[in-house]
Amino acid sequence: xxxxxxxxxxxxxxxxxxxxxxxxxxxxxxxxxxxxxxxxxxxxxxxxxxxxxxxxxxxxxxxxxxxxxxxxxxxxxxxxxxxxxxxxxxxxxxxxxxxxxxxxxxxxxxxxxxxxxxxxxxxxxxxxxxxxxxxxxxxxxxxxxxxxxxxxxxxxxxxxxxxxxxxxxxxxxxxxxxxxxxxxxxxxxxxxxxxxxxxxxxxxxxxxxxxxxxxxxxxxxxxxxxxxxxxxxxxxxxxxxxxxxxxxxxxxxxxxxxxxxxxxxxxxxxxxxxxxxxxxxxxxxxxxxxxxxxxxxxxxxxxxxxxxxxxxxxxxxxxxxxxxxxxxxxxxxxxxxxxxxxxxxxxxxxxxxxxxxxxxxxxxxxxxxxxxxxxxxxxxxxxxxxxxxxxxxxxxxxxxxxxxxxxxxxxxxxxxxxxxxxxxxxxxxxxxxxxxxxxxxxxxxxxxxxxxxxxxxxxxxxxxxxxxxxxxxx
Ligand SMILES: Cc1cc2nc3c(=O)[nH]c(=O)nc-3n(C[C@H](O)[C@H](O)[C@H](O)COP(=O)(O)OP(=O)(O)OC[C@H]3O[C@@H](n4cnc5c(N)ncnc54)[C@H](O)[C@@H]3O)c2cc1C
Numbered sequence: 256x257x258x259x260x261x262x263x264x265x266x267x268x269x270x271x272x273x274x275x276x277x278x279x280x281x282x283x284x285x286x287x288x289x290x291x292x293x294x295x296x297x298x299x300x301x302x303x304x305x306x307x308x309x310x311x312x313x314x315x316x317x318x319x320x321x322x323x324x325x326x327x328x329x330x331x332x333x334x335x336x337x338x339x340x341x342x343x344x345x346x347x348x349x350x351x352x353x354x355x356x357x358x359x360x361x362x363x364x365x366x367x368x369x370x371x372x373x374x375x376x377x378x379x380x381x382x383x384x385x386x387x388x389x390x391x392x393x394x395x396x397x398x399x400x401x402x403x404x405x406x407x408x409x410x411x412x413x414x415x416x417x418x419x420x421x422x423x424x425x426x427x428x429x430x431x432x433x434x435x436x437x438x439x440x441x442x443x444x445x446x447x448x449x450x451x452x453x454x455x456x457x458x459x460x461x462x463x464x465x466x467x468x469x470x471x472x473x474x475x476x477x478x479x480x481x482x483x484x485x486x487x488x489x490x491x492x493x494x495x496x497x498x499x500x501x502x503x504x505x506x507x508x509x510x511x512x513x514x515x516x517x518x519x520x521x522x523x524x525x526x527x528x529x530x531x532x533x534x535x536x537x538x539x540x541x542x543x544x545x546x547x548x549x550x551x552x553x554x555x556x557x558x559x560x561x562x563x564x565x566x567x568x569x570x571x572x573x574x575x576x577x578x579x580x581x582x583x584x585x586x587x588x589x590x591x592x593x594x595x596x597x598x599x600x601x602x603x604x605x606x607x608x609x610x611x612x613x614x615x616x617x618x619x620x621x622x623x624x625x626x627x628x629x630x631x632x633x634x635x636x637x638x639x640x641x642x643x644x645x646x647x648x649x650x651x652x653x654x655x656x657x658x659x660x661x662x663x664x665x666x667x668x669x670x671x672x673x674x675x676x677x678x679x680x681x682x683x684x685x686x687x688x689x690x691x692x693x694x695x696x697x698x699x700x701x702x703x704x705x706x707x708x709x710x711x712x713x714x715x716x717x718x719x720x721x722x723x724x725x726x727x728x729x
Contacts, residue, residue, distance in 0.1 A: 270420040270432050274297045274299070274432045275291045275298045275435075276298070276300075276432035276435050276436070278300075278422060278436065282596045284438030284578075286388070286392075287576075290600050290601075290603045292398050295433070295434070302400055302402050302403075302404060310386060311383040312386075314382075316440070317382075319555060322555055322587070323378075323501050324381040326590075327591070327685035327686055328685040331375060336601065337600055341388065342377070344390075345387050349383060350380075350504070351501075359483055360483050360538050362489060362535060365664070368718070373681030376685070379503065380509070384593070405425040406424060407424060409421075412572070412573075416454060418573040419435050420433075436577075436578055438581055440579065445565075458563075460560075461648070462559065462637075463560070463641075464644045464647040465515050467554060467555065467556045468512070468587075469512045469552045471550045472503065472549040473549060475546065479546075488539050490535070492644050492645065496518050497513045497514070497535075498510065498513065498530075500542055512530050513588060528540065538717060560638050562583040563581075566624040571623075573616045573617050576622060586637045589636055589684070602628065606621065636683075639652065639663075662702070672705055676698065676701055
């Protein structure tokens with residue numbers, strides 16, 4: 256280890272000014288390292304998992320990788336700006352660049368989307384995304400990753416607890432650094448680590464709709480319908496079960512079933528397929544007819560929206576930032592976490608522009624506020640949609656949220672029938688356009704002209720532009 260060894264954290268020495276340390280080699284940590292390498296001579300990424308060197312692999316630190324992961328257009332753009340050429344590398348590695356809703360059979364809470372453009376979306380195995388991003392980030396010689404290394408706490412600076420001077424590890428000497436970035440994801444220990452240094456913990460806002468996932472892979476059958484690339488049957492409060500099917504490399508499908516509370520999807524056969532059969536449309540179940548499962552279903556719970564408000568803390572040490580899921584995570588069903596991680600890294604780069612490394616630790620609070628802004632639209636979308644579900648725990652919706660929910664129900668009806676409204680809706684959902692593009696006079700008039708009560712479903716088995724496949728007897 257080439258960092259200053261220090262076996263006595265309580266008497267830490269001044270941190271090397273040219274060194275930043277990032278905890279966690281997930282997408283937020285890797286992209287933060289990429290940005291910090293522009294400001295610091297050395298960036299060390301501390302990762303608890305041993306990282307595979309020979310290609311994408313599942314690893315326990317990112318258990319959500321077994322479930323459908325999409326990257327919305329705004330995330331693709333941000334990733335490409337941070338790592339030019341990455342989209343081509345991802346598609347060469349088997350990820351698919353699709354257009355939604357055009358390339359999907361997609362049943363919204365109101366009705367089917369048409370076969371029209373809306374927003375680009377990258378679909379692929381999460382392990383491949385992480386592997387490809389990691390390989391690209393490590394081309395920068397200023398960045399190194401210490402795999403198999405668990406961070407266990409924050410090292411106080413020589414001024415007591417007013418600054419952070421590095422991290423302690425489960426094994427080996429602490430690592431000193433001028434800036435510590437926690438990107439350890441949903442299980443972040445920073446609140447406890449701050450408390451151990453005598454700091455207050457951040458306030459937390461939490462909304463939990465108790466959504467559960469169950470996912471497995473299939474071999475694409477030889478006679479599969481090739482007119483679409485994916486299927487998405489969304490649930491809604493009066494029928495809170497849904498399912499999504501996306502393509503994976505190697506001619507595979509990844510199927511994720513979702514449900515709230517007592518509607519949690521099963522993780523056993525044959526209940527998995529039965530659940531798919533009971534969705535609002537049989538399209539996903541029909542697609543799986545004759546498809547050979549390649550894995551057992553795996554479940555995932557713990558999908559609450561949770562925002563630790565580090566950006567609001569008055570008393571916090573210099574030299575510490577918290578990014579990605581460690582700061583703010585979302586109900587994954589809206590597909591925003593990775594995009595927000597990329598936006599957070601972009602915001603980090605903008606906030607650090609013009610600052611030399613020496614001034615960065617003291618600017619951490621301001622930088623934290625900038626990176627927090629990157630989460631606000633995704634947070635608004637996820638929490639206001641989750642609050643439609645009666646079992647959602649969290650602060651009740653205010654009048655503005657209730658008004659927006661009502662209006663968005665009408666937008667959804669419009670988006671199902673009008674390509675212009677559809678494009679605007681997907682612009683916002685993909686985080687590529689600000690939410691107020693749905694509130695311009697033009698859009699409001701157009702939405703209201705399509706007025707129809709969204710609670711009166713017109714759902715058919717299949718969308719009008721897409722006939723059902725011939726039915727065979729079971
Ligand atoms: C079921 C599910 C489905 C999802 N689907 C989507 C989707 O479709 N689209 C989307 O954009 N997002 C999706 N997300 C969200 C997305 O997975 C996260 O937002 C994203 O992974 C956050 O990245 P991160 O780097 O902050 O955290 P993570 O990816 O969780 O990475 C954290 C890293 O920190 C490491 N670590 C943890 N503790 C320590 C420690 N003490 N010391 C050292 N290392 C440590 C871990 O091993 C891991 O490598 C989904 C999430 C879930 C749960």
